[in-house]
Amino acid sequence: MFExxxxxxxxxxxxxxETFVMVGISxxxxxxxxxxxxxxxxxxxxxxxxxxxxxxxxxxxxVNVIRSFPFLLLVVALIPFTRLVVGxxxxxxxxxxxxxxxxxxxxxxxxxxxxxxVPRGTxxxxxxxxxxxxxxxxxxxxxxxxxxxxxxxxxxxxxxxSFSTVMGVVGGGGVGDFAIRYGYQRFETEVMVYAxxxxxxxxxxxxFTGSTVARLLDKR
Amino acid sequence: xxxxxxxxxxxxxxxxxxxxxxxxxTAVDQVSLAVKAGAIxxxxxxxxxxxxxxxxxxxxxxxxxxxxVTVDGKRLxxxxxxxxxxxxxxxxxxxxxxxxVGNATVxxxxxxxxxxxxxxxxxxxxxxxxxxxxxxxxxKAGQYPAQLSGGQRQRVAIxxxxxxxxxxxxxxxxxxxxxxxxxxxxxxxxxxxxASLGVTIVIVTHExxxxxxxxxxxxxxxxxxxxxxxSREEGGFLPPGTHSGSFRERITGRxxxxxx
Numbered sequence: 001m002f003e004x005x006x007x008x009x010x011x012x013x014x015x016x017x018e019t020f021v022m023v024g025i026s027x028x029x030x031x032x033x034x035x036x037x038x039x040x041x042x043x044x045x046x047x048x049x050x051x052x053x054x055x056x057x058x059x060x061x062x063v064n065v066i067r068s069f070p071f072l073l074l075v076v077a078l079i080p081f082t083r084l085v086v087g088x089x090x091x092x093x094x095x096x097x098x099x100x101x102x103x104x105x106x107x108x109x110x111x112x113x114x115x116x117x118v119p120r121g122t123x124x125x126x127x128x129x130x131x132x133x134x135x136x137x138x139x140x141x142x143x144x145x146x147x148x149x150x151x152x153x154x155x156x157x158x159x160x161x162s163f164s165t166v167m168g169v170v171g172g173g174g175v176g177d178f179a180i181r182y183g184y185q186r187f188e189t190e191v192m193v194y195a196x197x198x199x200x201x202x203x204x205x206x207x208f209t210g211s212t213v214a215r216l217l218d219k220r
Numbered sequence: 221x222x223x224x225x226x227x228x229x230x231x232x233x234x235x236x237x238x239x240x241x242x243x244x245x246t247a248v249d250q251v252s253l254a255v256k257a258g259a260i261x262x263x264x265x266x267x268x269x270x271x272x273x274x275x276x277x278x279x280x281x282x283x284x285x286x287x288x289v290t291v292d293g294k295r296l297x298x299x300x301x302x303x304x305x306x307x308x309x310x311x312x313x314x315x316x317x318x319x320x321v322g323n324a325t326v327x328x329x330x331x332x333x334x335x336x337x338x339x340x341x342x343x344x345x346x347x348x349x350x351x352x353x354x355x356x357x358x359x360k361a362g363q364y365p366a367q368l369s370g371g372q373r374q375r376v377a378i379x380x381x382x383x384x385x386x387x388x389x390x391x392x393x394x395x396x397x398x399x400x401x402x403x404x405x406x407x408x409x410x411x412x413x414x415a416s417l418g419v420t421i422v423i424v425t426h427e428x429x430x431x432x433x434x435x436x437x438x439x440x441x442x443x444x445x446x447x448x449x450x451s452r453e454e455g456g457f458l459p460p461g462t463h464s465g466s467f468r469e470r471i472t473g474r475x476x477x478x479x480x
Contacts, residue, residue: 121317130306130308219323
């Protein structure tokens with residue numbers, strides 16, 4: 001095992017780098033677009049502050065369609081779009097496009113769920129103080145839901161890592177692709193186990209960090 | 221209000237219905253009510269009488285189907301979004317379950333309404349401490365609501381409601397989640413606010429002792445209507461204790477003229 005670890009050290013570091021790029025950009029997309037989308041999903045729901053049946057229906061359908069696609073097929077289906085955005089459908093950067101789309105849909109759902117846990121009374125207090133929409137969102141909703149938002153992002157990140165393992169099909173690379181090509185397809189079981197161990201450690205670290213941060217943020 | 225005094229709040233013919241599964245339900249039915257500046261006005265009644273809905277109509281947390289709401293000379297029912305928010309900043313409100321922001325410190329909770337009203341940073345902290353001093357919690361400024369007792373949390377909520385120096389304070393069952401000793405304590409704070417700051421208070425409650433101990437005037441609600449109305453000036457209220465009879469008899473010890 002140590003032998004194969006040494007032998008493929010360079011490839012492994014490169015793969016980890018690729019995984020970080022793919023997952024990192026997806027997290028960025030989740031925060032930048034998934035958070036507002038999830039907030040909109042929450043506000044448009046029946047019985048919520050800006051109840052809007054039509055918008056709710058459209059947004060929910062979009063999120064559900066993206067989430068129900070077998071991920072590999074979504075990657076293929078998005079190839080023209082990916083080409084439009086990054087100029088090519090092959091490589092690590094290209095792989096981040098479908099991954100980010102799934103990340104936005106996935107995280108928005110978790111954001112919606114976290115916000116639903118904020119007590120109605122808190123929103124009512126905000127309204128009674130004359131809070132504007134941004135005031136309600138940033139001074140009440142996100143403050144109360146912050147540990148849930150962090151836990152959701154943690155769970156999402158771990159899912160993105162899992163999704164990223166199939167990005168080999170479009171030359172995205174990453175630890176998962178390394179495990180498949182070197183370990184599985186070349187019958188080097190040790191290499192495969194090595195790559196899987198790396199991923200286990202990665203996931204453990206992310207979950208531990210996320211849980212700790214969420215716990216520290218929760219003062220309720 | 222024959223005895224004069226400025227009206228800080230008046231409701232005129234307000235009604236509010238909700239759509240339930242088995243048809244519309246009228247929570248507040250054609251209610252007119254005027255509250256004098258400086259009063260502590262109690263609204264009492266059984267559960268489901270429409271008390272809380274009536275209170276929430278006063279700052280338009282619920283928009284009435286018909287009728288008008290006027291607070292401090294401003295007709296709230298005619299205001300657009302932004303103007304209504306500005307008026308709400310001048311009306312304090314406290315709740316049965318306090319509704320504090322659990323992830324914010326005591327001082328931050330009190331600072332939020334000031335931020336919303338656009339008070340500059342420099343003045344904010346000073347005002348926060350003033351309000352916390354007023355409710356006797358200056359030493360808890362850095363703590364979180366979860367570290368406080370129920371009574372202390374309600375004091376924080378009161379400090380928060382006072383931050384923007386309101387003329388009117390709406391209280392929705394403010395002592396119903398508290399034990400009797402703490403209730404007396406919170407009622408003392410409310411009385412103090414009324415006496416020393418001149419804030420008019422409207423207090424919704426189902427507890428007779430709350431009315432007996434601090435209210436200067438009372439409206440009794442039943443089935444979405446105000447069915448009786450009387451004041452302390454007419455001859456005082458009974459001391460706290462249990463009695464039977466109508467709400468008026470239980471509070472004043474006397475039967476009254478039929479309410480029209």
